[in-house]
Amino acid sequence: MASYIIKRLIQGVIVLFLVTLLTFFVMYFMPGDPARQMVGQAYVTEEQLDAIRDRWHLNDPWYTRYWTWVSNVVQGDFGTSMMRPGVEITDMIGQAAGMTLRLTAISFTLSLLIALPVGVLAAVKRYSWFDYLSMLGSTVGVAVPNYWIGLMAIILFSVKLGWLPPYGSGSWKAYILPVIVLSIDEIAGLARITRGATIEVLSQDYVTTARAKGLKNGAILWRHVVRNTLLPVITIIGYRAAFILSGTIVVETVFAWPGMGRLFYQAITSQDLQVVQAIVLLLTTLVVVANIITDLTYAFIDPRVRITK
Amino acid sequence: MSESTSPLPAERRRETMNDATAAAEALTEDRVSLAAIERDSTRNRVWKRFARYRPGVVGLIFLGVLVICALAAPFIAPYDPDAVNPRLRGHGPSAAHWLGNDDIGRDILSRIIFGARVALIVGIGATLIAVTIGVTIGATAGYFGGKVDFWLSRVIDTLMAFPLLALLMTLSTVFGPSLRNVVIVIGCTVWASYARVVRAEVLSLRETDYVLAARSVGVTNRSIIARHIVPNAIGPVIIIASLSIGGIIILESALSFLGLGIQRPTASWGTMLSDGREFIRNYPHIAIAPGLAIAFTVLAFNLVGDGLRDALDPRDRR
Numbered sequence: 226m227a228s229y230i231i232k233r234l235i236q237g238v239i240v241l242f243l244v245t246l247l248t249f250f251v252m253y254f255m256p257g258d259p260a261r262q263m264v265g266q267a268y269v270t271e272e273q274l275d276a277i278r279d280r281w282h283l284n285d286p287w288y289t290r291y292w293t294w295v296s297n298v299v300q301g302d303f304g305t306s307m308m309r310p311g312v313e314i315t316d317m318i319g320q321a322a323g324m325t326l327r328l329t330a331i332s333f334t335l336s337l338l339i340a341l342p343v344g345v346l347a348a349v350k351r352y353s354w355f356d357y358l359s360m361l362g363s364t365v366g367v368a369v370p371n372y373w374i375g376l377m378a379i380i381l382f383s384v385k386l387g388w389l390p391p392y393g394s395g396s397w398k399a400y401i402l403p404v405i406v407l408s409i410d411e412i413a414g415l416a417r418i419t420r421g422a423t424i425e426v427l428s429q430d431y432v433t434t435a436r437a438k439g440l441k442n443g444a445i446l447w448r449h450v451v452r453n454t455l456l457p458v459i460t461i462i463g464y465r466a467a468f469i470l471s472g473t474i475v476v477e478t479v480f481a482w483p484g485m486g487r488l489f490y491q492a493i494t495s496q497d498l499q500v501v502q503a504i505v506l507l508l509t510t511l512v513v514v515a516n517i518i519t520d521l522t523y524a525f526i527d528p529r530v531r532i533t534k
Numbered sequence: 535m536s537e538s539t540s541p542l543p544a545e546r547r548r549e550t551m552n553d554a555t556a557a558a559e560a561l562t563e564d565r566v567s568l569a570a571i572e573r574d575s576t577r578n579r580v581w582k583r584f585a586r587y588r589p590g591v592v593g594l595i596f597l598g599v600l601v602i603c604a605l606a607a608p609f610i611a612p613y614d615p616d617a618v619n620p621r622l623r624g625h626g627p628s629a630a631h632w633l634g635n636d637d638i639g640r641d642i643l644s645r646i647i648f649g650a651r652v653a654l655i656v657g658i659g660a661t662l663i664a665v666t667i668g669v670t671i672g673a674t675a676g677y678f679g680g681k682v683d684f685w686l687s688r689v690i691d692t693l694m695a696f697p698l699l700a701l702l703m704t705l706s707t708v709f710g711p712s713l714r715n716v717v718i719v720i721g722c723t724v725w726a727s728y729a730r731v732v733r734a735e736v737l738s739l740r741e742t743d744y745v746l747a748a749r750s751v752g753v754t755n756r757s758i759i760a761r762h763i764v765p766n767a768i769g770p771v772i773i774i775a776s777l778s779i780g781g782i783i784i785l786e787s788a789l790s791f792l793g794l795g796i797q798r799p800t801a802s803w804g805t806m807l808s809d810g811r812e813f814i815r816n817y818p819h820i821a822i823a824p825g826l827a828i829a830f831t832v833l834a835f836n837l838v839g840d841g842l843r844d845a846l847d848p849r850d851r852r
Binding site for chain 2 (some may be wrong): 236490496
């Protein structure tokens with residue numbers, strides 16, 4: 226186990242290093258002159274521009290810039306925004322992340338509460354109308370772009386009926402549409418995975434044995450099936466939980482939700498390099514760390530993993 | 535060829551044939567005809583199994599119609615997709631304009647038909663690029679193992695850790711948003727899953743007898759990979775490809791919706807949705823049709839993918 230943990234950690238560190246390199250270079254090749262972008266329409270001389278570049282270390286060679294950036298980031302300092310002078314990026318992200326977390330936490334809980342029972346039930350009642358209906362729903366749910374559902378919901382509930390606000394985050398009512406829209410993909414995907422995992426478990430010998438010894442269906446379901454189904458499902462939840470944050474970009478833009486997704490979109494369109502860099506790095510690190518934790522948890526629960534890998 | 539109806543001997547014979555092609559330099563005419571029959575019957579079997587999955591067939595028919603629409607768009611579309619008509623600004627569906635007109639009076643149906651071109655070019659083009667890169671890298675990693683495998687696997691991990699849409703938005707800004715760049719950028723970022731699958735497949739194929747045989751008669755690594763390994767690992771690749779085209783179409787539409795993909799005035803479903811969002815209060819009908827077009831197309835690709843998985847995956851024979 227110890228060697229597996231070490232191996233996995235080393236891999237993780239290497240991946241994080243590659244992530245910083247890739248993030249840095251994508252930004253490095255961003256077209257346009259950030260210094261000019263900052264000044265906007267104002268008239269400035271070339272010397273003044275150069276002074277700005279010096280101040281933001283834009284004239285330094287790439288390795289110096291990379292090193293300064295990485296060593297600052299490791300200390301938790303993302304610097305200040307270029308486009309909103311004086312604003313600490315850490316503060317910007319902190320506020321936005323809080324809003325996104327609220328949204329995604331509610332949506333993820335809702336998804337689990339719906340998807341898990343539906344998936345298990347669909348598997349137990351395989352080939353029943355419930356199975357067909359829920360899988361049809363999940364197939365359609367995956368195919369429909371979620372931001373379009375958002376637009377349709379705005380047309381129906383905000384424009385036509387006037388029940389819910391079309392955007393913003395002021396009241397509890399503002400949560401309803403974004404949460405539902407964010408959950409649809411998640412429910413569709415998770416229900417399908419849960420169903421698959423349950424079907425797999427149902428065909429195992431220990432279920433047949435339990436049936437043979439006359440255990441009641443309900444007991445088999447709770448004691449053997451659901452518990453074993455949860456294992457693969459939890460793994461996938463771990464992998465997806467990290468990604469759900471990045472799935473909010475379009476939905477937050479549609480509903481003008483002041484979270485990470487919209488912040489990222491605004492940073493991209495205003496070419497606020499530091500902010501884009503910081504968000505991409507944070508999200509990616511989150512995924513890498515979540516993957517490691519999930520892998521280690523899985524290896525801890527299921528010894529076969531650490532032997533074969 | 536009576537036994538070719540039972541899957542196992544046929545499968546095994548295909549392997550022996552690979553052996554034969556590796557060891558022998560030339561095929562006798564007899565073997566050639568045998569190979570032709572063999573290939574034909576495999577294809578028939580796959581097709582029969584695919585045809586049993588009705589939704590997949592429906593999806594395939596839909597895609598067929600869509601491809602025809604895309605190819606013959608100028609002949610099928612009732613109007614010029616870019617013709618602006620200020621008098622018809624935001625008009626709803628009518629007999630002359632089935633889906634109505636958009637915010638500057640363009641015919642929505644015509645734009646939907648032309649938009650199919652963009653969706654298919656991006657979906658299929660990006661997938662082809664991704665498959666090429668993914669298969670090459672996966673096969674290299676799996677075949678050579680050791681350090682090559684370790685580093686290529688880390689590159690795959692790195693790419694998979696990135697939030698896809700965020701990465702695409704950034705790359706699209708760097709290279710400049712255009713149809714060609716969108717295809718390339720998506721293709722170059724989604725190959726990781728192919729590489730992973732091919733790598734795993736190759737790891738097991740590498741130890742098979744026919745690869746050993748090929749190596750022992752001095753066939754080069756490159757042609758072993760190209761002739762023996764890749765063709766045998768291609769099944770799962772086809773399945774993933776068909777299942778991920780839909781996802782790519784959604785990605786493209788999201789990118790264009792955010793203004794970082796296909797640029798106006800080119801008719802694409804994503805940009806049409808972005809218009810729809812802008813005029814959601816006054817002309818809500820603009821946003822309906824493009825979303826449905828995306829949903830049906832993605833659904834069709836996914837259903838065909840499901841059908842192919844049932845037909846090609848030997849582990850799940852019903």
